[in-house]
Amino acid sequence: MKFLTNKYSPAELLGLFLVSIFPQHTWTIYMVFRDMPWLVENYYLTQAIGVMGYALLFALGESLILFLILLIFALLLPRQWETAKRLSLVYIAAYILIFWAMASQFYALFNSQIPGFYSALLIGSSHPLWILYGTSLFLIGISLIPILLWLRNQNFQTKTVNLMERISILSWMYLLLDLAGIGTIILRNIF
Amino acid sequence: MKKGLNRRDFLKLTSLLPFAYYAPPSTPPADDHSLPNILVFVFDAFSGRNTPFAGYPRNTLPLTEKLAERATVYHNHFAGSNFTTPGTGTLLTGTYPWTHRAFKPGNSVIKDFQNKNLFGLLDNYHRISYTHNPLVSAIQEKFQDDIDLLKPRQELAFGLNKGILDLFPNDQEVALLSWLRNFNIQDSGTTYSLILRFLYQYLGQKQSEDFPRGIPYMENNINFYLEDAIDWTLSTLKEAPTPFLGYFHYYPPHDPYHTRADFIDSFKDVPVPKLKKSDKFARFFRDNRTKTTEELEILRRYYDEFIRYADYEFSRLYNGLEQNGLLENTWVIFTSDHGELFERAKTGHMIRLLYMPLVHIPLLVFAPGQQERRDIFTATSATDILPSILHLTGKPIPEWIEGQMLPQFSSTAADSNRSIFSLDGRGTKFGYPLEQYTGTIQKGNYKLNYYHNYEWIKGLNRHYELFNYVEDPEELDDLASTHPDIAADLLDELRRKVDQADAPYRA
Numbered sequence: 001m002k003f004l005t006n007k008y009s010p011a012e013l014l015g016l017f018l019v020s021i022f023p024q025h026t027w028t029i030y031m032v033f034r035d036m037p038w039l040v041e042n043y044y045l046t047q048a049i050g051v052m053g054y055a056l057l058f059a060l061g062e063s064l065i066l067f068l069i070l071l072i073f074a075l076l077l078p079r080q081w082e083t084a085k086r087l088s089l090v091y092i093a094a095y096i097l098i099f100w101a102m103a104s105q106f107y108a109l110f111n112s113q114i115p116g117f118y119s120a121l122l123i124g125s126s127h128p129l130w131i132l133y134g135t136s137l138f139l140i141g142i143s144l145i146p147i148l149l150w151l152r153n154q155n156f157q158t159k160t161v162n163l164m165e166r167i168s169i170l171s172w173m174y175l176l177l178d179l180a181g182i183g184t185i186i187l188r189n190i191f
Numbered sequence: 192m193k194k195g196l197n198r199r200d201f202l203k204l205t206s207l208l209p210f211a212y213y214a215p216p217s218t219p220p221a222d223d224h225s226l227p228n229i230l231v232f233v234f235d236a237f238s239g240r241n242t243p244f245a246g247y248p249r250n251t252l253p254l255t256e257k258l259a260e261r262a263t264v265y266h267n268h269f270a271g272s273n274f275t276t277p278g279t280g281t282l283l284t285g286t287y288p289w290t291h292r293a294f295k296p297g298n299s300v301i302k303d304f305q306n307k308n309l310f311g312l313l314d315n316y317h318r319i320s321y322t323h324n325p326l327v328s329a330i331q332e333k334f335q336d337d338i339d340l341l342k343p344r345q346e347l348a349f350g351l352n353k354g355i356l357d358l359f360p361n362d363q364e365v366a367l368l369s370w371l372r373n374f375n376i377q378d379s380g381t382t383y384s385l386i387l388r389f390l391y392q393y394l395g396q397k398q399s400e401d402f403p404r405g406i407p408y409m410e411n412n413i414n415f416y417l418e419d420a421i422d423w424t425l426s427t428l429k430e431a432p433t434p435f436l437g438y439f440h441y442y443p444p445h446d447p448y449h450t451r452a453d454f455i456d457s458f459k460d461v462p463v464p465k466l467k468k469s470d471k472f473a474r475f476f477r478d479n480r481t482k483t484t485e486e487l488e489i490l491r492r493y494y495d496e497f498i499r500y501a502d503y504e505f506s507r508l509y510n511g512l513e514q515n516g517l518l519e520n521t522w523v524i525f526t527s528d529h530g531e532l533f534e535r536a537k538t539g540h541m542i543r544l545l546y547m548p549l550v551h552i553p554l555l556v557f558a559p560g561q562q563e564r565r566d567i568f569t570a571t572s573a574t575d576i577l578p579s580i581l582h583l584t585g586k587p588i589p590e591w592i593e594g595q596m597l598p599q600f601s602s603t604a605a606d607s608n609r610s611i612f613s614l615d616g617r618g619t620k621f622g623y624p625l626e627q628y629t630g631t632i633q634k635g636n637y638k639l640n641y642y643h644n645y646e647w648i649k650g651l652n653r654h655y656e657l658f659n660y661v662e663d664p665e666e667l668d669d670l671a672s673t674h675p676d677i678a679a680d681l682l683d684e685l686r687r688k689v690d691q692a693d694a695p696y697r698a
Contacts, residue, residue, distance in 0.1 A: 024385055028373075031383045035372060043297055044621070047365050054369030055383050062387050101385040109381050188362040 004071075007079060012087065016074065018168035019091055020067035021060070023098040025174040027105075028059040050188050056181030070094050088160040092146045100143070226434040227559060228521040229316070229580055231309075232508070233282070233438070234501045235275060235324055236445040236540055238530030239268060239551035241495060245664070249458045251498040254506035255525070259555055260564045262525075263599050267570040268554035269633060270529040273615050274540050275326040278528035278573065279440065283309045283330065285577030285592035287612050289692035294619040296326055297364060299333040307591065309438060309577055310337035313584060316436040319427060321347065321420060323409040323442035325364055327528075340427070347423055350406070350414030351394055367413075400452065404493070407449040409442045417443055417504045425511040433520070434584075440528070443501040446539060448493035450500045458495050463488075467667065469536035472640075472656070475647045476543050481536045491533035509557075522583055523557035524576065543615050545631040545640055546666055550613045556599065569598050569605040570633055572612075610634045610684060624696040625689060632685040636661040637670075639681040643689075655682055 004013065032052050039048035070090050077086045122128045149156045243250050244264055250256070271281025272288050280286075280293035280300045284307065291300040305311070310318045311334065321342040322328055328344055335341055345356040345363075352370060359366035373383040374391040382388045399406050406414045424439055431437075466484055474481070482490070505525065512518050530549045531540055540549055554571065556579075574594025581588050582600050598605040616628040627644045638660040642648055657671040657678040671678045 027385050028383045031372075031381060035383075041618070042295060043365075043368075047297070047368075050362065050365040051369040051372065054366050055373055058370065058373045058384070062384055066386060098385060101389075105381045105385075185359075185362070185366075188365065189359055190361070 004075070007075060008083065008087075012083060013071070015165060015168055016070060016087070016090065017063075017067050018171035019094065019164045020070055021063040021171040021174055022167050023095070023102075024059045024063045024066065025056070025171070025177070027102065028055050029174075029177075031055075050184060053181035053184030053188070056178050057185060060178045060181075066094070084161045085154075085157050087164075088157040089147075089150060091160055091164050092150055096143050096146065226315075226584060228433055228435045228437075228517065229313070229524075229583065230428075230437045230512075230521055231282075231439070231524045231526070231576070231580075232505065233279075233440040234444060234505070234525075234527050235440065235442050236529060236531045237498065237501070237527035237553060238532075238548045239527075239553045240530065240548045240664070241498060242553050244553065245551070248463055249461045249495050251458075251495050252502045253499075255502050255555070258506060258509055258557070261557065261561045263556045263558070263561070263565040263567060263597075265554035265556070265571050265597070266566060266568045268526070268552055269570065269572050269611050269613055270527065270550050270552045271573045272613055273529050273542075273545055273549040274617070275324055275528050276330065277614065277616070279324075279327050279330055281573045282526070282528060282576055283334070283438075285574050285594045287574060287593050287688075287692070288614045288616060289625065289689055290591075290593060292619075292621065293330060294616040294625075295621070296617070297329050298621060299330045302333075305333055306337060307589070308334050308337070309436070309580065310334045312577070312581060312586060312589075313436045316434050316584070317432045318436045318438075319431060320438045320440075321424065322440035323348070323415055323420065324440055324445070325367070325409070327440045329364060340431075342423070342427075344409075345413065347419045348409070348413045348415045350408065351391065352413050356413070402449050403452055403455060404449045405447065407443065408447065409445075415442065417441060417500065421504050421508045421511075424508060425515070428512065428517060429515050436580075441501070441504075443504075444494055444497040444531070446494070446531075448490070448497035450493070450497040451503075453503070454496045454499035456496070457499055458492050463491060463495075464665065467534040467665065471651065472642060472648065473535035473537050473542075473544060475645070476537070482538050483536075487533050487536070487538055490538050494531060494533065518557070518559060520559055522559065522580075523555075524580075525553065525555040525557070526573070526576070527552040528573075543617065543629045543642075543645075545613050545615060545629050547638075547660060547664055550631060551664075556597065565599065567598050567605075569607055570609065570611050571597055608635050612685065612688065614689070622696065624693045628689065630685050630689060632681045632688075633660065634681060634684075637674075637677055637681060638666070639671075639678060639685065640666075641682060641685055643686075657681070 008016070032055050036048060039051055043051075073093065074086060074090045077089065122131055125131055150160070239245055241247050241249070242252050243256050244259075244266055270278045272278045274296070276293045276296050276298050277288035277291075280291040281288060284291045284300055284304050286304075288294060291304055292298075293300045300308070310320070314337065318338045319340040320331060320338050322331065322344055325344070331338065331341060345353050352367060355367050355370045356363045374388050376382055376388070376392070384391070407417065408414045420439070420441055424437070428435065428437060466487055469481065509523065512521065512523070529540055530552055532538060532542065532544065532546060532548045534546070534548065537544065552573070572594055574592070575597050576594070578588045578592050578594050579597045579600050582596050588596070595601070611633045613631045614628055616625045618627050619625050625643075630641045630643065632639050636659050638658050639655055641655040643654070648654060653671060655671060655678060656666070656669045657674055658666040658668065659670060660666065
């Protein structure tokens with residue numbers, strides 16, 4: 001444990017854990033509520049609540065895995081950097097990952113289509129593969145903007161850490177919901 | 192020397208009485224060879240229209256057809272509904288869905304049927320059951336006190352999702368449902384999970400040389416091989432005390448249609464009847480995505496090729512039973528719980544339609560020692576299976592059963608003018624009356640399909656269709672306007688039946 005606490009205080013580790021909890025729980029709760037009409041239509045209300053309980057448990061598990069990945073990343077960063085600099089990089093990397101994971105689902109969720117002009121461009125081009133490579137590079141470039149900001153602007157680092165600390169407060173609420181979910185699961189498995 | 196017990200000995204012996212409490216419960220019934228064994232093999236979602244017995248141009252059952260040379264083949268056998276929950280409820284209780292009330296996926300039958308079912312009524316038999324299908328498990332949970340060996344379905348399954356069943360044994364269905372909605376991409380293209388879903392999908396894309404279209408999986412994405420279930424059935428029956436009753440509900444040819452490599456492309460060049468276009472009722476039912484003709488043709492071919500897999504394995508099972516000498520005193524029933532649709536721009540069975548492909552199911556009855564094929568064209572119902580089994584086992588047929596003995600067992604002439612029903616009331620909550628339903632009644636040569644109280648078809652001036660299903664089994668020519676009297680009589684009879692059964696729930 002010493003190698004952990006040498007680099008990060010218990011409070012910072014707890015903060016990292018709470019930050020890991022936030023995106024997965026927000027998404028799960030949003031999706032379960034979106035799913036609720038279907039669940040209630042096809043199952044009993046108690047079963048639908050059970051589904052939510054398990055979903056929260058699985059979200060907690062997934063958050064723990066995300067936390068471990070971020071922790072490993074955080075431990076690999078040089079100790080010479082200030083803690084705020086290290087943590088802000090970890091947070092930014094995590095949220096870029098989360099952004100793309102959400103984007104891939106939003107694409108399906110809102111039934112998005114490839115814009116017509118883009119399809120026409122691909123069809124009309126004699127080098128469609130180059131266009132696809134170019135688009136990929138462009139999207140990667142967009143993802144790197146926060147990293148560039150992080151590199152050049154110390155204020156951005158501090159603001160990122162502050163924002164994440166605020167988010168952590170909401171994560172406590174999610175942890176309470178997790179407890180309720182676990183309680184539901186225990187009851188369902190006993191009775 | 193004194194004979195018998197004296198008072199002291201008797202008192203000494205009474206001290207042993209408390210140990211009797213710990214004695215094993217009553218021993219299983221002793222082997223009784225005077226009663227026949229009964230085996231019911233159900234292949235899920237197996238449409239009778241896709242078999243050679245209905246003149247289907249693809250021979251989907253080459254091996255079973257050979258076996259049928261020693262069986263009674265029913266050509267007009269109808270399921271109680273169009274999906275597993277009500278269809279199996281009907282099969283096991285001998286009543287229509289409006290009576291057993293298992294309407295929604297995951298429902299079981301009402302409490303009244305806890306002991307009034309195939310297992311409960313054959314209480315002098317050693318009763319064995321296995322199913323791949325979680326919806327059948329949900330029904331059987333209610334009957335489990337009357338089943339001597341109920342094999343947990345996950346024991347013959349494998350794959351990523353099986354762990355959830357083991358982890359939450361007392362709440363399998365809900366735990367698994369949640370797990371799948373977390374990680375398995377839904378029709379909407381979404382999951383509850385953000386990151387791990389990618390890992391799940393990567394690990395889940397297991398291929399197998401034997402199953403190039405993917406390893407078969409049952410509802411809720413749990414992998415299985417039908418071979419394992421057949422092997423288990425054979426080995427269990429070999430050791431089972433007699434007389435035994437076996438109810439085995441296998442998943443194929445239910446979708447996804449992942450057939451074995453041996454049967455891939457078996458029907459690539461065999462044409463099938465031209466696909467029917469979307470009609471005025473089918474197009475309103477959107478619980479099932481509209482498919483293009485190309486999609487339907489491919490899915491139908493995959494389905495037919497998956498039936499070949501079921502055919503092969505059933506034949507292996509039958510031959511195994513014969514080799515073990517079990518068929519000498521065993522009745523074998525081969526049937527399904529409902530059919531499958533590939534027409535009118537729709538596919539599958541989770542749709543509130545009751546066209547022939549969804550309700551016409553196969554029924555073969557193999558009698559011990561039968562050497563000749565017998566064909567029966569009289570219409571029969573899934574409600575007839577239970578009374579026929581009761582007859583075979585010398586049990587009285589209770590009055591509450593809505594079916595009647597299959598014609599081969601009945602001493603009276605088959606009633607060709609009998610009414611047979613199927614019902615889909617999947618929107619109905621447990622304990623509530625039927626507000627919306629699709630119902631059919633078959634009587635004589637006619638079949639009426641009725642759509643009751645659906646919001647989205649309220650604009651149509653007529654909510655039923657009438658077909659002469661004997662002359663027009665494809666249900667293309669709606670006779671409701673040319674034969675209004677027949678349609679009105681059938682509609683009246685169907686609605687009266689539903690209203691009668693519903694009366695206690697309306698109160």
